[in-house]
Amino acid sequence: MPGTEATGTPRPPGGRHPAEAHHALVAHEVVLLLETDAERGLSGPEAARRLERFGPNLLPPATGGSLLRRILGQFHHPLIYVLLVAGAVTAALGEYVDSTVILAVVLVNALIGFVQESKAEAALEGLRAMVRTTATVVRGGREHTVPSAELVPGDLVVVEAGDKVPADVRLVRVAELRVDESALTGESDPVTKDEVVLHPGTPVADRRNMTHSGTLVTAGRGAGVVVATGPETELGAIHRLVGSAETLATPLTAKLAAFSRILTVVILALAAVTFAIGLARGEEAVRMFTAAVALAVGAIPEGLPAAVTITLAIGVVRMARRRAVIRRLPAVETLGGTTVICSDKTGTLTENQMTVRTLWTPDGTAYQVTGSGYDPSGTLRDADGTAVTADASHALRWCLLAGAACNDAVLTRAGGRWELRGDPTEGAMLVVAGKAGLRADEVAERLPRTDTIAFSSERRYMATLHDDAASGASAVLAKGATERVVGLCAGQMAADGGTRPLDRAAVLAAAERLAAEGLRVLATAARPAAEPAAFSERELPGTLVLTGLQAMLDPPRPAATAAVGACHDAGITVKMITGDHAATASAVAGRIGLLTGPRPGEGEVLTGTELAALSAREYPAAVDRARVLARVSPEQKLGLVRALQERGQVVAMTGDGVNDAPALRQADIGVAMGRGGTEVAKDAADMVLTDDDFATIEAAVEEGRGVFDNLTKFVVWTLPTNMGEGLVILVAVLLGSTLPILPTQILWINMTTAVALGLMLAFEPKERGIMNRPPRDPARPLLTRALVLRVLLVSALLIAGSWWVFGWERDAGASLAEARTAAVNLFVSVEVLYLFSCRSLTRPAWRLGLFGNRWVIGGVLTQALGQLALTYLPTMNHLFHTAPISARTWLHILGVALLAALVIAVDKRLRPAPG
Numbered sequence: 069m070p071g072t073e074a075t076g077t078p079r080p081p082g083g084r085h086p087a088e089a090h091h092a093l094v095a096h097e098v099v100l101l102l103e104t105d106a107e108r109g110l111s112g113p114e115a116a117r118r119l120e121r122f123g124p125n126l127l128p129p130a131t132g133g134s135l136l137r138r139i140l141g142q143f144h145h146p147l148i149y150v151l152l153v154a155g156a157v158t159a160a161l162g163e164y165v166d167s168t169v170i171l172a173v174v175l176v177n178a179l180i181g182f183v184q185e186s187k188a189e190a191a192l193e194g195l196r197a198m199v200r201t202t203a204t205v206v207r208g209g210r211e212h213t214v215p216s217a218e219l220v221p222g223d224l225v226v227v228e229a230g231d232k233v234p235a236d237v238r239l240v241r242v243a244e245l246r247v248d249e250s251a252l253t254g255e256s257d258p259v260t261k262d263e264v265v266l267h268p269g270t271p272v273a274d275r276r277n278m279t280h281s282g283t284l285v286t287a288g289r290g291a292g293v294v295v296a297t298g299p300e301t302e303l304g305a306i307h308r309l310v311g312s313a314e315t316l317a318t319p320l321t322a323k324l325a326a327f328s329r330i331l332t333v334v335i336l337a338l339a340a341v342t343f344a345i346g347l348a349r350g351e352e353a354v355r356m357f358t359a360a361v362a363l364a365v366g367a368i369p370e371g372l373p374a375a376v377t378i379t380l381a382i383g384v385v386r387m388a389r390r391r392a393v394i395r396r397l398p399a400v401e402t403l404g405g406t407t408v409i410c411s412d413k414t415g416t417l418t419e420n421q422m423t424v425r426t427l428w429t430p431d432g433t434a435y436q437v438t439g440s441g442y443d444p445s446g447t448l449r450d451a452d453g454t455a456v457t458a459d460a461s462h463a464l465r466w467c468l469l470a471g472a473a474c475n476d477a478v479l480t481r482a483g484g485r486w487e488l489r490g491d492p493t494e495g496a497m498l499v500v501a502g503k504a505g506l507r508a509d510e511v512a513e514r515l516p517r518t519d520t521i522a523f524s525s526e527r528r529y530m531a532t533l534h535d536d537a538a539s540g541a542s543a544v545l546a547k548g549a550t551e552r553v554v555g556l557c558a559g560q561m562a563a564d565g566g567t568r569p570l571d572r573a574a575v576l577a578a579a580e581r582l583a584a585e586g587l588r589v590l591a592t593a594a595r596p597a598a599e600p601a602a603f604s605e606r607e608l609p610g611t612l613v614l615t616g617l618q619a620m621l622d623p624p625r626p627a628a629t630a631a632v633g634a635c636h637d638a639g640i641t642v643k644m645i646t647g648d649h650a651a652t653a654s655a656v657a658g659r660i661g662l663l664t665g666p667r668p669g670e671g672e673v674l675t676g677t678e679l680a681a682l683s684a685r686e687y688p689a690a691v692d693r694a695r696v697l698a699r700v701s702p703e704q705k706l707g708l709v710r711a712l713q714e715r716g717q718v719v720a721m722t723g724d725g726v727n728d729a730p731a732l733r734q735a736d737i738g739v740a741m742g743r744g745g746t747e748v749a750k751d752a753a754d755m756v757l758t759d760d761d762f763a764t765i766e767a768a769v770e771e772g773r774g775v776f777d778n779l780t781k782f783v784v785w786t787l788p789t790n791m792g793e794g795l796v797i798l799v800a801v802l803l804g805s806t807l808p809i810l811p812t813q814i815l816w817i818n819m820t821t822a823v824a825l826g827l828m829l830a831f832e833p834k835e836r837g838i839m840n841r842p843p844r845d846p847a848r849p850l851l852t853r854a855l856v857l858r859v860l861l862v863s864a865l866l867i868a869g870s871w872w873v874f875g876w877e878r879d880a881g882a883s884l885a886e887a888r889t890a891a892v893n894l895f896v897s898v899e900v901l902y903l904f905s906c907r908s909l910t911r912p913a914w915r916l917g918l919f920g921n922r923w924v925i926g927g928v929l930t931q932a933l934g935q936l937a938l939t940y941l942p943t944m945n946h947l948f949h950t951a952p953i954s955a956r957t958w959l960h961i962l963g964v965a966l967l968a969a970l971v972i973a974v975d976k977r978l979r980p981a982p983g
C-alpha cells in the first residue's frame with residue numbers, strides 16, 4: 069500500500085510510495101527509500117519476498133465492466149425491448165402462458181449471449197499471455213532477463229531501444245534515452261529523458277526523470293529503480309478508469325451491426341403495418357399484436373453480430389494454435405484478403421543460425437571452416453587444405469579479432485551445450501575465432517573496450533575502441549556490410565601485417581562471389597594504433613585498414629520453400645525485404661522459390677540505392693515487380709508499403725526493430741516477431757509470430773480465409789431463416805388467413821435453431837483448395853449476387869414449404885395445432901438440410917462427408933431432440949400450442965424438405981458462389 073509522504077523518512081522494507089513524489093527526489097534518495105542498490109539492484113531472495121508481498125506486476129484482466137453490467141448489457145437490444153413489451157402486454161391481457169414463454173425466451177437468449185461473449189473474450193484474453201514480455205533487471209549485481217510480471221518495487225531495471233517500459237521507473241542513469249509516451253499522454257513525439265530532480269507539482273507528462281509502464285523506448289538506454297508495479301502504476305490508474313477491454317468490433321462486425329440496425333427499423337415498421345392492416349380488416353387486436361411481435365422477432369437477425377464475433381474468436385484461437393497471435397481482431401478478416409507478403413529474410417525465411425564457412429583475407433587467401441552450430445570445435449583450412457590457426461597471417465588474426473572483440477554476443481556453455489546470448493551474426497564470429505584458437509575471454513582481456521559505435525540497420529556496421537594491452541596503444545575494430553566497411557578503409561592489411569593500398573574492386577568482387585553462394589558476408593577492419601580522440605562516426609571513414617571478409621551460412625527454414633509455394637498457388641506474391649546484400653538475398657530467394665526462375669529476372673531484384681533513385685512515377689510499378697528488395701533501410705519500408713497499397717494490394721509486412729513500427733502500422737497486416745522482435749514492433753503489429761517463421765504467416769492467411777468463409781456461410785444460412793420466419797406471418801396477415809405458425813412457435817424456431825444449428829458453422833473446418841484460389845477482393849461485398857439470390861430462393865422455399873404442409877394437413881383433416889406442428893417441423897427440417905448445404909458454398913452437401921464437422925452433427929441431434937420434445941411432450945404442447953403428429957405426417961414433412969434441399973442443390977450446381 070502506498071506510504072504517506074515520500075520525504076526520505078524510514079519506511080517498511082520495500083514499502084511503496086506515492087508515485088507523485090519520486091520525481092521530486094534525488095536519485096539516491098529514491099534508492100534509499102526503496103531499500104535497494106543503484107549498482108547491484110535487489111538480491112534474488114529479497115525480490116522473491118517483495119513479489120510475495122506486492123503481487124505480480126500485472127494489470128487485472130480487462131473485463132469490460134462488472135458482471136452485472138455485462139449481464140444487463142445483454143438486454144440492451146431493440147429486439148429485447150420489443151419482446152419485453154410484448155410479454156407485458158400479453159400478461160396484461162391474461163395470456164399468461166404466452167407471456168411466460170416470451171420471458172423465458174428472453175432470459176435464455178440473454179444467458180446464451182452472455183456465455184458466448186464471455187467465452188470469446190476469454191479466448192482473446194488468453195492470447196495475451198502467449199506473447200511473453202520480458203524485462204532486463206539487475207539482481208545481485210548481474211543482469212537477468214525475467215518475465216515482466218516478476219518485477220517488484222525496488223528492482224533496478226535496464227531499458228533500451230525497442231523495449232516496452234515494464235513498470236513505473238525513477239531513472240538513475242540515462243544515455244540518450246528517448247521514450248514514446250503516447251500510450252499514456254497521447255503525445256506522439258518521443259520525449260528525451262534525464263535524471264534531474266523535478267518540482268513536486270510536475271505533471272506526469274513532464275516527468276523527464278521517470279519512465280512509465282506501457283511506454284516504448286525508441287532510442288538510447290537507461291537504468292532506474294522500479295517505484296510502482298501492476299495496478300499501482302500510472303497505466304494501472306488509467307486502466308482502472310476506463311477498464312480498457314479489448315473491443316470485439318471489426319470493420320465487418322461494425323458493418324453487420326449497422327445492417328442489423330437498419331433491418332430492425334424496417335422490420336419494426338413492417339410489423340406496425342401488419343398490425344394496422346390486421347386491425348383494419350377487423351381482426352382481434354391481441355392476435356394481431358402477437359403476430360406483429362412474432363414477425364419482428366423472427367425477421368430480425370439478432371444473432372448475427374454475436375455469431376460474427378464468435379467466428380472471429382474461433383479463428384483467432386485456431387491461428388494461435390498455429391503460432392500466429394492476433395493482436396487486433398480486424399486482422400483476422402484482413403488476413404484472408406492478403407495479396408502481398410513482404411517478409412524479412414534473416415530469421416523469418418532463414419533459420420538465423422549463422423555459421424562462418426569461409427574467411428577471406430586481402431592477400432586473396434580463402435580459408436574454409438568446418439563444424440556447425442555454436443560449438444567452437446572445427447578447423448580452419450587454407451587453400452592447400454592445411455589446418456591453420458589465427459597465427460597463419462596477421463590479416464587473418466586481425467580479421468578474427470575484429471569479429472570477436474567488436475561484438476556484444478556472449479557464448480556460454482550450459483549442460484554440455486553451447487548457448488548464445490545476443491545476435492547470431494556476432495555469435496558466428498565468436499565461434500570462428502574460437503575455432504582458430506582465440507577465446508573470447510582472452511580477447512576481452514587483451515583488448516578491453518573503451519567506446520562503441522553501435523550497430524544499427526541504417527549504419528550497417530559496428531566499431532569499437534580498445535586499449536591494446538600488448539602494444540599499450542589504442543585500437544579501433546570494425547565489422548559490417550562490405551561496402552560500408554570498405555568506405556571506412558584507406559588501406560588493406562597484408563599477411564605480414566603491413567598496410568597496402570586498398571584494392572576496392574578485388575574486395576567487392578570477392579564479397580560478391582561469396583554472396584552469390586547465398587552466404588552472408590561481413591567485412592572486418594582495424595586500426596592497430598589509433599588516436600582515441602578520433603573515434604567518432606564522422607571521423608572514422610578513410611582511417612581503417614581492411615582485414616578480411618567473413619562469410620556465413622544461414623540455411624533457409626525447412627518449411628519456407630513449401631510456404632512460399634503455397635502463397636504463390638494462393639495468388640499471393642512474396643517479397644523479400646532485407647538489410648542484407650542483394651547477391652546473398654537473391655541466392656536465398658532463388659533457393660526457396662521466391663523468384664520466377666532460378667535466377668532473378670528483369671527487375672526482380674532492387675536495392676535500397678536503386679529504390680531511392682527511382683522517380684515517383686516509376687516507383688510503384690518497380691516495387692510491384694520486384695521480388696527481392698535488398699539493403700533496404702527501415703525508413704524505406706514505409707514507402708514500400710504505401711506504394712503497394714496504392715496499387716491496390718493488401719499488404720502483410722514483417723518487421724522487428726524500433727524503426728519498423730511505422731511500416732508495421734501502415735501495412736494492412738503488420739507482423740512482428742515474437743522471439744527476435746522488439747516490444748515496440750510487437751506493439752505496432754496486428755499479429756505476432758511466436759516462432760518467427762514465415763510459414764506461420766502463410767498458415768495464418770489460410771486460417772483467415774477459413775474464417776471469412778465461415779462468416780459468409782453463417783450469414784447465408786441465417787438470413788433466409790429470418791426472412792422465412794418473418795414472411796410466413798406477414799403473408800398470412802396480408803392474405804387474412806390463419807397463421808400457419810404461431811408467434812410463440814416462431815420464437816422457439818428462432819432461438820433454438822440459431823444456437824443449435826447456425827453457430828455450428830463457426831467450427832467448420834477449412835475447405836479443400838482454400839489456398840488454390842485467388843485472394844478475396846476487399847471491395848467485394850460479403851454476399852455476392854449469386855449468394856443474395858440463394859438467400860431469396862431459400863426464403864421462398866421455407867415459406868412455400870410451410871404453407872404447403874400446413875394446407876395439406878388441414879385438408880387431410882388435421883387439427884390446427886397438428887397442422888402448425890407439422891409446419892414448424894418442416895421449417896426446422898429445411899433449415900437442417902440447408903445447414904448441411906451451407907457447410908460449403910460451392911461443393912454439394914453430400915460430397916462433404918457427414919462427419920467433417922462434428923459440431924454440426926451434435927447441433928442437429930440436439931435440435932432433433934428439441935423438436936421431438938416440442939411435438940410429443942404434453943408440457944411443451946401446452947406452452948407452444950403444438951400437438952403430436954403421425955408418422956405419415958413426418959414422411960410428408962421429410963419429403964417436402966428433401967424436395968427443397970434438391971432445389972437448393974440444383975441452384976448451387978448452376979450458380980456456385982464462392983465466398
Ligand code: ATP
Nearest residue numbers: 412413414523525528529530547548549646647648
Ligand atoms: P533482414 O532485414 O532480412 O532481417 P538482415 O538481418 O541482414 O536482414 P540487418 O540486420 O539490417 O538486416 O543487417 C544489414 C547488414 O548489416 C548485414 O547484411 C550485415 O552486413 C550488417 N550487419 C548485420 N549485423 C551486424 C552486426 N551485428 N554488426 C555489424 N554489422 C552487421
